[in-house]
Structures are given as C-alpha cells and as structure tokens.
Amino acid sequence: MAGADGLTPAATAFLDHLAVERGLAAHTVAAYRRDLARYCAFLTEHGRDDLADVTAPDVRDYVLAVRTGSDGRPALAASSTARMVAAVRGWHRFAAVEGWTPGDPAASVKPPSRPRRLPKALRIEQVGALLDAAGQGDGPVPVRDRALLELLYSTGARISEVVGLDVDDLDLETCQVLLRGKGDKQRVVPVGSYAVDAVQAYLVRARPALASRGRGTPALFCNTLGRRLSRQSAWAVLRSAAGRAGLTVAVSPHTLRHSFATHLLAGGADVRVVQELLGHASVTTTQIYTQVTPETLREVYVAAHPRAIG
The missing domain is CATH 1.10.443.10 (Intergrase catalytic core)
Structure with a gap:
C-alpha cells in the first residue's frame, strides 16, 4: 500500500486475520486488500498516517468521496460502496480489538442502503x-x-x-x-x-x-x-x-x-x-x-x- 507506510502494519495484520483465522477465500481477501488500499491512500492524502488518529468524520468523508469520486478515483454505486464500507468497518473493529487503536471511529458509520433488486433468473x-x-x-x-x-x-x-x-x-x-x-x-x-x-x-x-x-x-x-x-x-x-x-x-x-x-x-x-x-x-x-x-x-x-x- 504505497504512500501509507504508517497504516500498512495494521492493514497487513487484518488481511492475515481474514485469510488465516477467518479462512476467507483468496479472491475475497484480494478484494479487501484493494478496498483498504484506496482507503489508506485517502487517509494519507488527508494527513492521517496513523490509524489511531482517524476519526468518525474522516470515515464519513471517505464514504462521501467514494460515492462521488471526489478522491480522484471512479465513483462507486451504492452496492460497491457498501462493500467497501464493510471492509473499512471490519478493519477498524479489528484494530480496536487488537489494541492498534484506542477506539473504533467507524462503528457509527453506516453504508448506503442497497437497492433491492430481483436477481435475474432464467426461465x-x-x-x-x-x-x-x-x-x-x-x-x-x-x-x-x-x-x-x-x-x-x-x-x-x-x-x-x-x-x-x-x-x-x-x-x-x-x-x-x-x-x-x-x-x-x-x-x-x-x-x-x-x-x-x-x-x-x-x-x-x-x-x-x-x-x-x-x-x-x-x-x-x-x-x-x-x-x-x-x-x-x-x-x-x-x-x-x-x-x-x-x-x-x-x-x-x-x-x-x-x-x-x-x-x-x-x-x-x-x-x-x-x-x-x-x-x-x-x-x-x-x-x-x-x-x-x-x-x-x-x-x-x-x-x-x-x-x-x-
């Protein structure tokens, strides 16, 4: 995660936890890795080089940036944003439990509601x-x-x-x-x-x-x-x-x-x-x-x- 050296150890520990302790599939862990890389880049660009310094407003600002593309990257639909928020929330929750941070700034941040669509089924x-x-x-x-x-x-x-x-x-x-x-x-x-x-x-x-x-x-x-x-x-x-x-x-x-x-x-x-x-x-x-x-x-x-x- 280039440009996020101060955040990398906590992110690496979380990804290892997903792969080893929770047994998630390799492609799922890879998706988490991509989501966290974008989040870490956002934090670094906003002067947050230590996960312990991240606040709830930072997380909410990131969700808004992801939805609108204001971080200079493609805007995401509600469903993709919800997936990314899940990765961010999971990381902060893990960091708080493991003692990397004094609290969980993402606990109160909710993902955007996903539109309920019928799955497409063949006749x-x-x-x-x-x-x-x-x-x-x-x-x-x-x-x-x-x-x-x-x-x-x-x-x-x-x-x-x-x-x-x-x-x-x-x-x-x-x-x-x-x-x-x-x-x-x-x-x-x-x-x-x-x-x-x-x-x-x-x-x-x-x-x-x-x-x-x-x-x-x-x-x-x-x-x-x-x-x-x-x-x-x-x-x-x-x-x-x-x-x-x-x-x-x-x-x-x-x-x-x-x-x-x-x-x-x-x-x-x-x-x-x-x-x-x-x-x-x-x-x-x-x-x-x-x-x-x-x-x-x-x-x-x-x-x-x-x-x-x-």
Missing part, C-alpha cells in the same frame, strides 16, 4: 437450452462443460464451490455432494438425476483423458492441462454456452444459482429449505427470491379474478 426453457448448448461438440471438453453446468443448476452452488470440488466430495450412489461455502462452511446438498447422469458420463468418458494430461489432481473438474478448472474458465464455459444457446439476457456466474432458487420457490419449496441449500447464513438473504414480479401479479390476477376478463 426453465432457457436453462434447458443453456445446458443443451454446453454439451455440443466432440471430445472430453463438451462432456465436462455439460456436467459442470448441470451440477451448478442442480445444486444452486456458487461457481467457486463447484470448481473447488474434489472427486471424493461427490457421492453418486446417494446423489449428494459436499460443498464448501464462504468461511469454509460445509453443507451437503442433493444432486438431481440429470446432473448425476451428466457427471457420471463425465467421470467415465472425459475426466480420465483430461486428468492424464497433468500430474494427478483430486479435482472433480479439470482443464485441458489436467489441472483444476478455475473460476474464470468456468465462467467462460457459461458465457460460451449462453452464446450458442442464443440467450439474449445477461448470464453471469450467479445466474444458475439465482435460477435454482427462483424455480424451487416457484415450485412450492419452503424458503428455509432453500436457505439451507444455498448456504445462506440468514433467511433474509434468501427471501429476496420470494419477491413477486409485476408480471407474476398480472398473470395471477387474470387467472384468478372473476371479472379480470370480460
């Missing part, structure tokens, strides 16, 4: 087209890609959870898989028959050929070099399949997870069951999927009201 027929498109082509890669996307949609797993799977995490006899979520929290979720068939086909017809190109890996999904498939490569698989399927809507790594939750709830699943399947710590996070769209309201109204249609 069931769109999911079918996406999965079919993933399996197009010859060789082991299309077989792998179909299994990857089938497993994502069948379990509602995060893309990082699926590429992090080892072969031993999957039990095809009981149709279950062991997922490791945020903070290395584990959960066992069922796997549907379509995904079981796709993964079985991959294990028999494709994985041996892919894995033989490397030095041996326990990873369930391998790349063409015989190594564990990365999140970025899995995302590329999803984008490529969406293009071949002719989908005009935006498709992101979370699209199949959103679709999984939305389709389960639309089919009558209890929200707390979906919460467990998704690995959400709070049911509040899951309840965003229960919001009703205006289109759904209209469809139910037309179908149910005795005088909706003359």
Whole structure:
C-alpha cells in the first residue's frame, strides 16, 4: 500500500486475520486488500498516517468521496460502496480489538442502503437450452462443460464451490455432494438425476483423458492441462454456452444459482429449505427470491379474478 507506510502494519495484520483465522477465500481477501488500499491512500492524502488518529468524520468523508469520486478515483454505486464500507468497518473493529487503536471511529458509520433488486433468473426453457448448448461438440471438453453446468443448476452452488470440488466430495450412489461455502462452511446438498447422469458420463468418458494430461489432481473438474478448472474458465464455459444457446439476457456466474432458487420457490419449496441449500447464513438473504414480479401479479390476477376478463 504505497504512500501509507504508517497504516500498512495494521492493514497487513487484518488481511492475515481474514485469510488465516477467518479462512476467507483468496479472491475475497484480494478484494479487501484493494478496498483498504484506496482507503489508506485517502487517509494519507488527508494527513492521517496513523490509524489511531482517524476519526468518525474522516470515515464519513471517505464514504462521501467514494460515492462521488471526489478522491480522484471512479465513483462507486451504492452496492460497491457498501462493500467497501464493510471492509473499512471490519478493519477498524479489528484494530480496536487488537489494541492498534484506542477506539473504533467507524462503528457509527453506516453504508448506503442497497437497492433491492430481483436477481435475474432464467426461465426453465432457457436453462434447458443453456445446458443443451454446453454439451455440443466432440471430445472430453463438451462432456465436462455439460456436467459442470448441470451440477451448478442442480445444486444452486456458487461457481467457486463447484470448481473447488474434489472427486471424493461427490457421492453418486446417494446423489449428494459436499460443498464448501464462504468461511469454509460445509453443507451437503442433493444432486438431481440429470446432473448425476451428466457427471457420471463425465467421470467415465472425459475426466480420465483430461486428468492424464497433468500430474494427478483430486479435482472433480479439470482443464485441458489436467489441472483444476478455475473460476474464470468456468465462467467462460457459461458465457460460451449462453452464446450458442442464443440467450439474449445477461448470464453471469450467479445466474444458475439465482435460477435454482427462483424455480424451487416457484415450485412450492419452503424458503428455509432453500436457505439451507444455498448456504445462506440468514433467511433474509434468501427471501429476496420470494419477491413477486409485476408480471407474476398480472398473470395471477387474470387467472384468478372473476371479472379480470370480460
């Protein structure tokens, strides 16, 4: 963190705490590092070279700068600002507990409220087209890609959870898989028959050929070099399949997870069951999927009201 030498030791200690004691994923720690680098640069530019000298007004000024871009860097949306504020608050709380500072100046600083938006979910027929498109082509890669996307949609797993799977995490006899979520929290979720068939086909017809190109890996999904498939490569698989399927809507790594939750709830699943399947710590996070769209309201109204249609 150039230009913030007086702040660096406390920041480094906090990042080590996140990685070692809290077990956060490397990409999450990297995001915290970027957020704190911007915050440290702001503090240094305003004459705060020691974390113990930072005040609540300093933190509030920083939040305003992030939202407006007045610190000379790109302005952030409310959701991105909220993430950055979380990093700042976490650092100050850690510093106070560990004795780096006499108090926590960020304790009273609240992040901007995030707009509540419905997650973008694919229609069931769109999911079918996406999965079919993933399996197009010859060789082991299309077989792998179909299994990857089938497993994502069948379990509602995060893309990082699926590429992090080892072969031993999957039990095809009981149709279950062991997922490791945020903070290395584990959960066992069922796997549907379509995904079981796709993964079985991959294990028999494709994985041996892919894995033989490397030095041996326990990873369930391998790349063409015989190594564990990365999140970025899995995302590329999803984008490529969406293009071949002719989908005009935006498709992101979370699209199949959103679709999984939305389709389960639309089919009558209890929200707390979906919460467990998704690995959400709070049911509040899951309840965003229960919001009703205006289109759904209209469809139910037309179908149910005795005088909706003359």
